[in-house]
Each structure stands twice: as C-alpha cells, then as structure tokens.
C-alpha cells in the first residue's frame with residue numbers, strides 16, 4: 440500500500456498504532472510515507488509489538504543487553520531482557536560480543552515477548568571475520584552477509600555505521616580530540632578501512648543494503664561512529680561531518696522506500712543539546728533521531744544514567760524520538776540486572792519529561808491524575824502508577840506511619856490541614872490538561 444516507506448504494516452495495524460499514540464490516522468500515514476516516522480518490524484517476524492518512532496509520537500526508550508568478550512553469560516542477558524520487558528522498554532538491542540553470537544541473539548529474541556529487536560551487525564562481522572579470514576583481511580561483502588543473516592533471523596532494526604568514511608576515520612585518529620573514536624563498531628571499521636586502504640563496506644554496498652532492508656521492511660539505524668565521547672569533543676567537524684553523511688544517506692533511503700533513523704551523541708554540554716536535535720532534523724529531512732543520552736557531564740561515574748537522563752529529557756523535548764538508556768555501570772563494566780532496571784526507569788522518566796513539553800496535554804493526563812490523588816493522600820493510586828511500585832511502597836513504609844499523610848511532615852502535612860478549604864479537582868482533569876498546551880507543531 441502507498442502509506443509507507445519500507446514498512447509492510449497493514450492499514451488495520453496502522454489504525455491500531457494511531458489509536459495507541461492518540462493521533463490521527465492520516466497524520467501517521469503521512470509520517471511513515473515521508474520517512475518522519477518508522478515502524479520497527481521485520482516482515483519475517485510475527486507477533487511483534489507495534490512500535491512507531493518519530494515526529495509527534497511518544498518518545499520511545501531502548502534497552503541494550505548483550506554478552507561481552509569477558510563476561511559470557513547468556514542467561515544473565517536473558518534476565519536483563521525479562522526485566523526490560525517487565526518495566527516497559529519499547530525496544531531492545533543485542534550488543535553481544537562474546538560466545539556464540541547467533542545463538543545468543545536468537546535466544547534473546549525468543550524471550551523478548553515481541554518487543555522490537557535491534558542489533559549492531561558490525562560486531563559479529565568483525566569478531567567472526569577476524570577468526571575466519573585471519574586478522575583484518577576481511578572481504579567487504581562479509582559485513583553485508585552478516586547483516587543479511589540478522590535480517591533473515593527477523594531483526595527489526597540495525598545500527599549500520601555507514602557515515603564514517605575512510606577519510607573521516609583517518610582525520611579522527613590524527614585529530615586533537617580527547618577521545619578520537621569511542622564507538623566499538625566505529626573503531627572496528629576504522630581499523631578495517633585503514634588496514635585495507637578501502638572505503639567503508641556499508642558505503643560500498645549501500646544500494647544493495649537498501650534492497651535488503653526494503654525486502655525485509657526493517658529499519659536502518661545509521662550509527663554515529665564519531666559521536667563525541669567527551670563533552671569537550673562535542674559538535675566538532677568530525678561529529679558534524681558524519682552527521683552530514685548520515686543525513687545524505689537517510690534522505691537517499693527514504694527516497695528509495697527504506698525505513699531509516701539516525702543515531703546521535705554521546706557526550707555534550709546542556710547548551711548544545713537543543714541545537715544538536717534541530718540540526719539533525721534539518722539536515723536529514725526529519726527522520727527519527729535516536730540519541731544515546733546525551734551525557735551532559737563526563738564525571739558521573741556510577742551515576743551516568745542520571746547524567747544521560749538529564750540530556751535525554753532536553754533532547755526529547757527538542758524533538759528526539761527514541762532514547763537509548765544508559766545504566767549506572769556505563770564506563771565501568773557490564774551492567775547487572777538491577778542496573779538495567781535503574782537505567783531503563785531513568786530513561787523512561789527523561790522521555791516522559793520531554794513528552795510533557797513535546798506533546799503537551801497528550802502526554803500529561805497521568806501527571807494531572809497523580810497530582811490530584813497526591814493532594815487526596817491517595818497512596819494506593821500514586822504507588823500503582825509509579826515506574827516501580829515495589830520500590831515506591833518500600834520507601835513509603837520504611838518508617839512507622841500511623842496517620843494518612845507521610846513521614847516527611849507527619850501531622851503537619853498540608854493535605855491534612857487544607858482539604859476542607861479546597862474544591863474537588865477530580866472532575867476537572869480535562870480542564871487542567873489544557874494548561875499543558877497542544878504540544879509539538881505538526882509540520883506536514
């Protein structure tokens with residue numbers, strides 16, 4: 440049907456997505472047709488949750504899981520997927536680099552309960568390619584063969600590092616940057632391009648890649664191999680150079696009916712975040728922006744999920760469409776299951792905070808209702824609507840409490856003193872929602 444750029448979503452499914460998002464069907468249809476919205480679903484994969492990502496929609500959140508070269512415990516990663524699904528991630532990515540990568544990927548997909556599933560095929564191409572061909576002497580089409588393997592398995596979206604050219608890689612390594620390249624996939628490709636004196640394999644085979652992704656209806660997520668890995672490196676010519684390349688590729692993909700989004704930084708100070716989102720949207724023609732953080736400081740070790748959530752909230756408010764979570768273990772080690780949960784909830788809070796600005800009253804009903812119930816000291820309601828009800832209840836009951844307020848102010852609670860003078864706000868939710876305005880402008 441003519442409603443889409445690459446996605447094989449049916450008209451009925453499209454109406455369902457519109458209902459879930461609370462938007463007009465025609466708006467959604469045009470968004471997909473123009474590349475401003477993607478639906479992350481491989482046509483080979485059945486019973487996948489319908490998750491649309493893009494302009495005018497709720498900001499989505501992604502959780503990364505996966506084995507590492509030194510901690511190969513697929514069952515631990517399975518637990519992380521289960522926790523991510525339980526606490527409401529929108530998508531999951533497998534970043535495994537240890538063990539049998541095909542088996543790990545298929546196992547994690549199996550337990551993802553239909554959550555849209557992404558991968559970074561560069562890792563497997565590099566790891567298996569080095570073993571198979573000896574050193575870095577990997578043929579360029581091997582990188583594409585691995586992509587095809589992931590597509591056949593039903594992977595819904597993939598990071599494709601096509602924006603880093605050989606010239607940019609060499610320039611980065613000779614630059615004054617604090618951290619020239621911090622992307623794993625980017626560093627693998629940089630070594631391959633320099634060792635083989637050849638151009639990026641994904642660029643060389645770009646047209647064939649487009650054919651593949653169109654055939655499977657899957658989403659290309661153009662990787663940011665040159666994202667700044669230190670706030671001092673943000674918005675330099677390397678980051679912007681890659682963004683220009685990715686934007687050109689994204690426009691080409693949309694023109695050829697392939698679903699595409701672009702990945703973004705990285706580390707950058709607060710004042711650069713809004714400009715970053717606006718620049719990306721302007722250069723790319725408005726394809727979805729998938730941001731990692733951004734982390735707004737480099738010194739939050741152990742709390743990088745908070746540093747990232749601050750940047751992510753601003754990015755979401757400015758128009759970023761999907762946030763990749765960070766965990767407290769970022770820059771320190773592989774996350775535990777509990778750290779996955781913490782990182783996901785931090786990212787969900789950031790996404791929602793952004794949506795209160797970006798979507799206005801469409802995102803605010805829960806906030807208004809919880810606030811009304813807060814003034815009524817309705818603890819059951821508040822706790823039931825929290826991101827982690829068990830944690831909220833644990834904190835609520837950590838000291839002995841004999842009255843209906845909480846232990847912060849006890850008997851001097853404002854909501855014990857004032858209710859008899861207050862009017863009932865429960866019937867006024869719709870009126871109160873108007874204070875949030877209409878939300879983002881529709882540009883089509």
Ligand code: SF4
Nearest residue numbers: 844845847848852853
């Ligand atoms: S006791 Fe204080 S903190 Fe607790 S609900 Fe009442 S006003 Fe809020």
